[in-house]
Amino acid sequence: MDRREFLKTIGIGIGGVACGDILTPSIVKAQNAFEVNEFFGVLVDTTRCIGCMRCEMACAEAHNLPLPDISNDSVFEKKRNTTETRWTVVNRYETEKGKIFVKQQCMHCNQPACVAACLVKAMKKRKEAHVTWDTNCIGCRLCMVSCPFDMPKFEYNSPFPKIQKCNLCWDRFQEGKLPACVEACPVEALKFGARRDILDEANSRIFQNPHNYVHRVYGGHEVGGTSYIYLSAVPFEQIGFRGDLGTTPYPEFTTGFLYAVPFVFVLWPLILLGMNRATRREED
Numbered sequence: 603m604d605r606r607e608f609l610k611t612i613g614i615g616i617g618g619v620a621c622g623d624i625l626t627p628s629i630v631k632a633q634n635a636f637e638v639n640e641f642f643g644v645l646v647d648t649t650r651c652i653g654c655m656r657c658e659m660a661c662a663e664a665h666n667l668p669l670p671d672i673s674n675d676s677v678f679e680k681k682r683n684t685t686e687t688r689w690t691v692v693n694r695y696e697t698e699k700g701k702i703f704v705k706q707q708c709m710h711c712n713q714p715a716c717v718a719a720c721l722v723k724a725m726k727k728r729k730e731a732h733v734t735w736d737t738n739c740i741g742c743r744l745c746m747v748s749c750p751f752d753m754p755k756f757e758y759n760s761p762f763p764k765i766q767k768c769n770l771c772w773d774r775f776q777e778g779k780l781p782a783c784v785e786a787c788p789v790e791a792l793k794f795g796a797r798r799d800i801l802d803e804a805n806s807r808i809f810q811n812p813h814n815y816v817h818r819v820y821g822g823h824e825v826g827g828t829s830y831i832y833l834s835a836v837p838f839e840q841i842g843f844r845g846d847l848g849t850t851p852y853p854e855f856t857t858g859f860l861y862a863v864p865f866v867f868v869l870w871p872l873i874l875l876g877m878n879r880a881t882r883r884e885e886d
């Protein structure tokens with residue numbers, strides 16, 4: 603999708619944003635993916651990724667985060683997770699088909715467990731796809747507990763800690779720009795577009811090159827569907843993806859759990875706060 607196409611496509615989306623349209627947790631829970639007008643998303647074709655980490659660099663630059671050293675291949679020696687200052691990471695996996703590089707970040711679930719779990723509605727699902735958070739985050743970390751992909755990260759070292767994670771370049775989107783990672787990728791391993799279009803494209807790549815891919819689009823249906831979707835040459839479990847998630851949207855599990863256990867629901871933030879304070883005292 604080029605810039606002109608992109609601006610045209612998101613025209614309606616920006617109008618919605620101006621009206622402050624967001625999907626509240628109850629709406630997120632009530633709707634299924636097919637009832638939402640249009641979601642955007644990113645297709646990650648891991649068969650194209652060369653592990654250059656320019657997406658990591660672009661992400662850090664776009665969000666004023668510490669810059670990674672992308673000249674240092676030793677980072678691939680162990681698996682990395684995202685952190686509060688590294689919203690996307692590229693990992694290398696040794697597989698039956700050789701080395702495969704995989705970019706990971708928040709999946710921007712169609713029906714996000716983190717949004718449904720948030721006590722103060724700091725986490726929001728935008729109707730264009732982005733799962734963002736506001737400054738009213740109280741640091742209760744229920745989003746961390748509920749996320750099936752372990753993506754929200756906590757600013758343990760901040761005096762006023764909040765949650766951080768990829769926001770699918772929400773600010774850039776409103777300015778008509780592509781996500782920084784997508785723009786930076788030199789080999790088009792990342793493609794931004796309307797979710798249904800990139801899903802079509804993913805299926806079409808599998809159909810046209812059936813020997814190059816496993817016949818599965820990860821994120822098409824997992825946990826009710828996600829806005830980041832992936833193609834792979836090997837079973838997804840070999841490149842770090844959970845194979846046990848099923849297709850049921852996670853809010854149906856997590857909110858059910860939280861509301862069924864009011865003790866945990868009410869006291870969890872206090873327990874976490876106490877643990878955090880205790881940890882800090884030990885560190886001091």
Ligand code: SF4
Pocket residue numbers: 708709710711714715716717733748749750751752753754767
């Ligand atoms: S991957 Fe986790 S943090 Fe991202 S939208 Fe889904 S539930 Fe929320």
Ligand code: SF4
Pocket residue numbers: 650651652653654655656657658692703705786787788789790791792
């Ligand atoms: S910029 Fe593209 S090729 Fe480079 S690591 Fe990221 S996804 Fe892979």
